[in-house]
Amino acid sequence: MHYRASLLCAMKKNVLLWKDNRDAVDSVYFGGGTPSLLDSEELKDLIDSARASLNCGSDCEITIEANPGTVNREYFSAIKDIGVNRVSIGVQSFDDMTLKAIGRIHTSRQAIAAVEDAFSAGIDNVSIDLMAGLPGQTTDEMIRNASTAVSLGVEHVSCYDLTIAEGTVFGKRFEKNELNLPDENALIEARTAIDAILENAGFERYEISNYAKEGYRCRHNLHYWHNEPYIGIGPAAVGRFKDFRYQNAASIDKYIDEISDRKKWHEIAEQMDDYDDAFDSLMLGTRLSEGIDCENVLRGLEPEERERWRGLFAKLTENGFAVLSGGRLMPTKDGWNVQNNWLMDFLKNHDKGLTI
Amino acid sequence: MHSDSGVVLMAEETKKIRNFSIIAHIDHGKSTLADRLLEKTGVLSSREMSEQVLDSMELERERGITIKSKAVKMPYEYNGEEYILNLIDTPGHVDFNYEVSRALAACEGALLVVDATQGVEAQTLANVYLALEDDLEILPVINKIDLASARPEETIREIEDIIGIPASDAPLVSAKTGVGIEELIAAIIERIPPPQDGSDKPLRALIFDSFYDNYRGAICHVRIVDGSVRKGQQIRMMATGAVFEVTEVGVFSPDLHQTDVLYSGEVGYITAAIKTVRDARVGDTITDNEMPASQALPGYKRATPMVFCGIYPADGSQYSDLRDALEKLQLNDASLFFEPETSAALGYGFRCGFLGLLHMEIMQERLEREFDFDLVTTAPSVIYHVYKTDGEMIELANPANLPPVQEIEHMEEPMVKAEIMTPNDYVGSIMEICQQKRGIYVSLDYPEINRAVLTYRLPLNEIIYDFFDALKSRTKGYASLSYELDGYEESDLVKLDFLLNGEMCDALSIIVHKDRAYQRGRSVAEKLKDAIPRQLFEIPIQAAIGGKVIARETVKALRKDVLAKCYGGDITRKKKLLEKQKEGKKRMRQVGSVEVPSEAFMAVLKLD
Numbered sequence: 001m002h003y004r005a006s007l008l009c010a011m012k013k014n015v016l017l018w019k020d021n022r023d024a025v026d027s028v029y030f031g032g033g034t035p036s037l038l039d040s041e042e043l044k045d046l047i048d049s050a051r052a053s054l055n056c057g058s059d060c061e062i063t064i065e066a067n068p069g070t071v072n073r074e075y076f077s078a079i080k081d082i083g084v085n086r087v088s089i090g091v092q093s094f095d096d097m098t099l100k101a102i103g104r105i106h107t108s109r110q111a112i113a114a115v116e117d118a119f120s121a122g123i124d125n126v127s128i129d130l131m132a133g134l135p136g137q138t139t140d141e142m143i144r145n146a147s148t149a150v151s152l153g154v155e156h157v158s159c160y161d162l163t164i165a166e167g168t169v170f171g172k173r174f175e176k177n178e179l180n181l182p183d184e185n186a187l188i189e190a191r192t193a194i195d196a197i198l199e200n201a202g203f204e205r206y207e208i209s210n211y212a213k214e215g216y217r218c219r220h221n222l223h224y225w226h227n228e229p230y231i232g233i234g235p236a237a238v239g240r241f242k243d244f245r246y247q248n249a250a251s252i253d254k255y256i257d258e259i260s261d262r263k264k265w266h267e268i269a270e271q272m273d274d275y276d277d278a279f280d281s282l283m284l285g286t287r288l289s290e291g292i293d294c295e296n297v298l299r300g301l302e303p304e305e306r307e308r309w310r311g312l313f314a315k316l317t318e319n320g321f322a323v324l325s326g327g328r329l330m331p332t333k334d335g336w337n338v339q340n341n342w343l344m345d346f347l348k349n350h351d352k353g354l355t356i
Numbered sequence: 357m358h359s360d361s362g363v364v365l366m367a368e369e370t371k372k373i374r375n376f377s378i379i380a381h382i383d384h385g386k387s388t389l390a391d392r393l394l395e396k397t398g399v400l401s402s403r404e405m406s407e408q409v410l411d412s413m414e415l416e417r418e419r420g421i422t423i424k425s426k427a428v429k430m431p432y433e434y435n436g437e438e439y440i441l442n443l444i445d446t447p448g449h450v451d452f453n454y455e456v457s458r459a460l461a462a463c464e465g466a467l468l469v470v471d472a473t474q475g476v477e478a479q480t481l482a483n484v485y486l487a488l489e490d491d492l493e494i495l496p497v498i499n500k501i502d503l504a505s506a507r508p509e510e511t512i513r514e515i516e517d518i519i520g521i522p523a524s525d526a527p528l529v530s531a532k533t534g535v536g537i538e539e540l541i542a543a544i545i546e547r548i549p550p551p552q553d554g555s556d557k558p559l560r561a562l563i564f565d566s567f568y569d570n571y572r573g574a575i576c577h578v579r580i581v582d583g584s585v586r587k588g589q590q591i592r593m594m595a596t597g598a599v600f601e602v603t604e605v606g607v608f609s610p611d612l613h614q615t616d617v618l619y620s621g622e623v624g625y626i627t628a629a630i631k632t633v634r635d636a637r638v639g640d641t642i643t644d645n646e647m648p649a650s651q652a653l654p655g656y657k658r659a660t661p662m663v664f665c666g667i668y669p670a671d672g673s674q675y676s677d678l679r680d681a682l683e684k685l686q687l688n689d690a691s692l693f694f695e696p697e698t699s700a701a702l703g704y705g706f707r708c709g710f711l712g713l714l715h716m717e718i719m720q721e722r723l724e725r726e727f728d729f730d731l732v733t734t735a736p737s738v739i740y741h742v743y744k745t746d747g748e749m750i751e752l753a754n755p756a757n758l759p760p761v762q763e764i765e766h767m768e769e770p771m772v773k774a775e776i777m778t779p780n781d782y783v784g785s786i787m788e789i790c791q792q793k794r795g796i797y798v799s800l801d802y803p804e805i806n807r808a809v810l811t812y813r814l815p816l817n818e819i820i821y822d823f824f825d826a827l828k829s830r831t832k833g834y835a836s837l838s839y840e841l842d843g844y845e846e847s848d849l850v851k852l853d854f855l856l857n858g859e860m861c862d863a864l865s866i867i868v869h870k871d872r873a874y875q876r877g878r879s880v881a882e883k884l885k886d887a888i889p890r891q892l893f894e895i896p897i898q899a900a901i902g903g904k905v906i907a908r909e910t911v912k913a914l915r916k917d918v919l920a921k922c923y924g925g926d927i928t929r930k931k932k933l934l935e936k937q938k939e940g941k942k943r944m945r946q947v948g949s950v951e952v953p954s955e956a957f958m959a960v961l962k963l964d
Binding site for chain 2: 031032132133158160161162163164184187188191208209221224225230232236237238239240245247269270279280283284287319334336337338339340341342343344345347348353354356
């Protein structure tokens with residue numbers, strides 16, 4: 001069988017393996033890598049198998065990630081016809097110099113065209129990814145990107161800061177101080193302005209780096225942030241089931257073999273106890289403006305441990321990093337800005353590490 | 357006891373022994389020369405030789421200096437006779453003069469290795485004087501003659517002029533290429549005297565080094581001066597009176613090689629299941645328990661620790677492990693001093709005393725590498741004499757323990773006499789540095805064309821910070837320094853404290869001269885500002901004398917970290933990253949509400 005066909009076949013089998021294992025699935029997300037490499041027939045095959053085996057309703061949110069320059073109006077029409085109702089376009093920036101600097105193959109014009117093509121194909125739920133803190137990026141450019149998003153009429157915007165990871169090309173250039181990165185003040189100024197522009201245009205910053213118009217929050221990603229179970233299909237895909245997170249084999253060959261074997265098709269990535277689970281709820285939930293339901297998160301913990309967590313909630317409130325209201329702990333923008341740090345402090349004062 | 361004929365036989369053997377060490381400046385090729393001797397005498401074939409066998413400590417090789425003295429036995433046939441050459445290795449840095457002296461005490465001669473491209477260095481001189489004091493035969497050796505820039509005639513003249521020993525027939529060698537090594541060995545045999553035969557006297561063996569072995573206990577490196585020692589013999593440590601039964605004797609070839617007996621004049625090792633390190637003190641004399649010698653061998657010039665600092669385990673639970681490690685290091689380095697102390701900021705640790713700054717750094721590195729500790733070290737200090745109003749005098753090694761000002765009548769600080777040898781061009785710069793460091797000019801001599809010796813009287817506490825670095829950088833590395841303690845002098849000293857977010861951090865306190873306090877306070881506060889990572893709140897850093905703040909810096913609050921995405925596949929990775937960063941934070945010290953990284957405690961040390 002053709003390589004491509006065997007992978008698709010394995011993925012369909014992978015879907016089947018989760019049959020009967022779950023409640024209703026109300027979102028499907030094609031992401032990671034370049035899912036637009038699949039033609040609409042192949043995509044349809046996968047969506048159909050999900051609908052058939054996973055109790056997928058007709059109002060299911062089906063998102064696909066697409067990179068400008070690799071998609072056109074015909075593509076969007078085709079995927080709309082088979083049921084895709086949301087696209088997330090990896091724009092990153094509307095500045096050609098910046099795009100080149102970060103090694104993107106598309107131009108600003110192609111990015112705009114991709115958004116317009118999606119709309120004209122009749123997909124009305126369009127999200128774009130933007131990045132802040134890129135090398136050489138000015139505050140103005142970051143702000144302009146948000147304005148362009150508004151003028152294009154997208155319903156959803158993700159705006160992340162550049163993460164420099166050790167060992168990557170950027171990591172090495174960063175160590176050599178070759179990256180002309182905007183400083184903390186520029187990033188704060190830009191973020192404040194971006195918030196204002198998007199909020200003015202009817203968006204809400206509902207997550208630490210996500211903005212949506214009313215009714216357009218990403219249903220799929222909300223499941224992650226609510227610390228709910230999810231199924232990962234395909235090589236290297238991650239899922240959460242009961243009290244563990246798993247990861248499928250990363251090598252395509254190995255993935256195909258393991259799925260066909262049916263004995264073992266994923267590795268346990270993380271076996272969680274109540275403490276780990278509560279920490280996930282805290283870490284993920286405080287990414288959301290709605291925050292967490294405190295008692296709900298504390299439920300599985302020992303009384304003594306609960307007191308420690310309540311201490312954290314009180315301290316966060318005291319420092320202006322969160323507000324407590326109606327039993328919910330909701331982060332402020334300041335609290336979002338330093339979330340990593342207060343999470344780390346919290347972990348530091350706990351003898352037991354996370355089970356990872 | 358041995359038979360009479362055995363003794364006579366041994367007296368003949370003793371005449372074939374040559375015990376010697378090598379004196380050389382750093383980089384003048386001592387280790388390479390030692391390797392070449394090992395190779396030429398067949399102790400190691402060139403194939404077996406990893407480079408520089410004698411410097412077996414990883415740290416020594418990296419720094420290119422020899423820290424611990426060691427010994428090796430080399431048999432060699434010369435004019436049809438079988439000779440035994442015992443090479444006892446010596447360290448080459450000013451901080452280790454003490455160890456040099458004890459190695460020299462086990463020898464009859466010393467090779468003075470001088471780099472034909474560099475000439476005689478001040479440092480070498482200091483060791484030569486030690487050797488001359490011990491009545492050793494000095495055999496000059498001109499090394500690196502293979503280099504184009506070698507100037508052997510000039511070097512020979514320098515040795516004769518500066519040191520005052522004849523050098524016209526000094527062997528010319530290249531340790532690197534092997535040229536002249538045979539002639540050198542011949543000279544060693546011809547010119548270094550054999551040990552005096554003491555085989556008819558009761559056992560006296562000098563411990564010149566010792567190591568701790570987990571299975572055999574202390575391994576004493578000894579020079580048998582009188583008598584002999586064998587397995588099963590009852591021996592007594594003359595200083596402590598402790599008695600042991602010898603479990604093994606042997607020689608270094610260069611690994612430990614068991615033999616039946618060690619005779620007068622020989623160099624080797626003794627093990628005797630010595631479990632407590634205090635019982636195998638370097639410098640002690642071993643004698644026979646039943647027929648003890650009446651008098652111990654002259655001890656070494658006892659080394660006085662001059663530089664002190666607090667050493668704390670980063671993980672507080674490792675306190676007793678740290679004590680064990682210090683005891684083991686002390687076993688073969690009696691100059692290392694330590695006693696328990698506690699700090700509000702750092703918890704339980706030790707105040708440790710060292711011969712100098714390099715000695716301190718090397719000990720810290722050995723603790724970290726050989727014993728795998730994560731350490732927090734405070735800024736080095738010296739011993740101050742604090743005269744209190746009630747007439748009591750305190751010897752203060754830890755600035756944090758300084759009594760309140762109103763109880764102090766006056767204070768004295770240790771002074772050193774420093775000799776700096778330099779090419780003429782740098783005399784001006786060096787005088788400038790010495791002036792800055794509160795030095796008092798003593799003399800300026802020109803023992804040779806283009807070579808000056810500057811003598812200054814300097815406060816030791818100025819030398820232990822960055823004097824050596826400043827000297828090296830301002831003279832392109834040409835100047836060399838040697839110093840010795842030169843009494844105490846009354847001085848206007850103050851304690852400089854540092855407050856982090858309003859809380860005094862005892863581990864950062866230093867004692868400085870009043871005139872230097874402002875400048876010091878400012879620069880340390882600046883260093884701390886860079887060393888302390890930003891936290892979720894603003895951290896004021898204050899330098900204060902008494903209650904008076906003299907400098908202030910601020911570590912601004914951290915306002916934003918990277919807002920990354922976090923979807924289904926990112927969660928585990930993100931938690932791993934948080935755990936990793938948490939471990940980094942855990943290694944920091946908590947001073948009140950402030951997290952202080954270990955390096956910050958040394959910030960007070962490295963100033964420009």
